[in-house]
Amino acid sequence: MKLLRFGPVGQEKTGIMDADGQVRDLSAHVPDLSGPAVALEALDKIRTIDINALPVVTDPGRIGSCLSSVPNFFCIGLNYALHAKESGMDAPAEPIIFSKATSALSGPNDDVIIPRTSEKGDWEVELGVVIGRTALYVSEKDALDYVAGYCTINDVSERSFQTERGGQWIKGKSAPTFGPTGPYLVTADEVGDPQNLRVTLKLNGDTVQDSNTSDMIFSVREIVSYMSSFMELRPGDIIATGTPSGVGMGMKPQRFLRPGDVMEVEVEGLGAQKQTAVAAK
Incomplete structure (x- = not known):
């Protein structure tokens, strides 16, 4: 569905x-x-x-986030080897877990608002996982049985907030509109293998990210099982599973979001997004 x-x-x-x-x-x-x-x-x-x-x-008009709200908006960092390399970091030995504020959730085609003091806004196409059963101490073998479905996510980030202002990454991940999600929640039975999906992002018509979830360092099975050993995952929780190489921070020279930039974001079989970056009023 x-x-x-x-x-x-x-x-x-x-x-x-x-x-x-x-x-x-x-x-x-x-x-x-x-x-x-x-x-x-x-x-x-x-x-x-x-x-x-x-x-x-006949005319649905605006499409909202496929979930109206989420108990938790989790993210996995540096989960593609080339992205870790372009970030100047070693591939992690265990999944890096952080969160976005749930207030970042937004529609797949809504404008992305660049915060007032932003200097380094960035894009990140990601496979989103939606939890469908309470998960605690789940084995890798059974982990996908706890997944309701999947969705496209743009984990919009502000790199100066994230890495130059101290504290945790959540500061650079959580501004309003920094979580475009959807357009669809596609149930797991229609997706099949989540480790064989193309993920792409175009910036102003040019493809900057083009990879496949087969290149993830930690699979969806591993992520769900690993997280459930530390916390209870609940129905409706979202996990953004990491982004491939091609983000602005990794470019030489670096390229960050400017008002008027258009991002086209897609995960194979899960639907496409299109956002325009605008300056905060």
């Missing part, structure tokens, strides 16, 4: 894509997509609905 949210900010409705690529209004059955609404049992109930009997949405 491809689930989505459509409509103006704060007034989004829940939708589902039918076999013909039309959006159907699911809101009478599922008023919201977050937390328990994306648990595996809840998704099984959606599968029993006659999709073709739902109203067709």
Whole structure:
């Protein structure tokens, strides 16, 4: 299933894509997509609905984040070998875990707002994992059984906030609109192997990131299992699994976001995003 949210900010409705690529209004059955609404049992109930009997949405308009809110917005750092190299860092021996503020969540085509004091805004296409069952002390063998689905994420970052201002990375990851997510939550059964998906990002029409999740240092299985040994993952949690090489910080000379820049972000089978960078008012 491809689930989505459509409509103006704060007034989004829940939708589902039918076999013909039309959006159907699911809101009478599922008023919201977050937390328990994306648990595996809840998704099984959606599968029993006659999709073709739902109203067709002829003009969905704005597409919102595929989840209205998240309990936790986790991220994995330096999870592609070439990205670690371009960052001037060794490949990690264990997954690097950090968080984005949940208030960073935004629609896949919403503007990305460059913070007032930003100097080094950057882009990061990532495979997003949405948890579907409470996970604690989960084995790698069973880890994918705890995944509800996957989505496209742009882990927008501010490198000077992240690396030059002290403290933890979350400062450089959490400004409003720094978490474009969606357009779809694609259920795990439709994705198959999450370690064989192309991930790309274009900046002003030029491809700057082009890789495959097969190049991840730590697989989705390893990440979910590893994280569950330290914390309880809950339905609706998002994990952004890392970005490949091609970020602005790694370019020579470095290239950071400027007002008017357009990012086109896509993970194979999960849908595309398009954001314009704008200056904060």
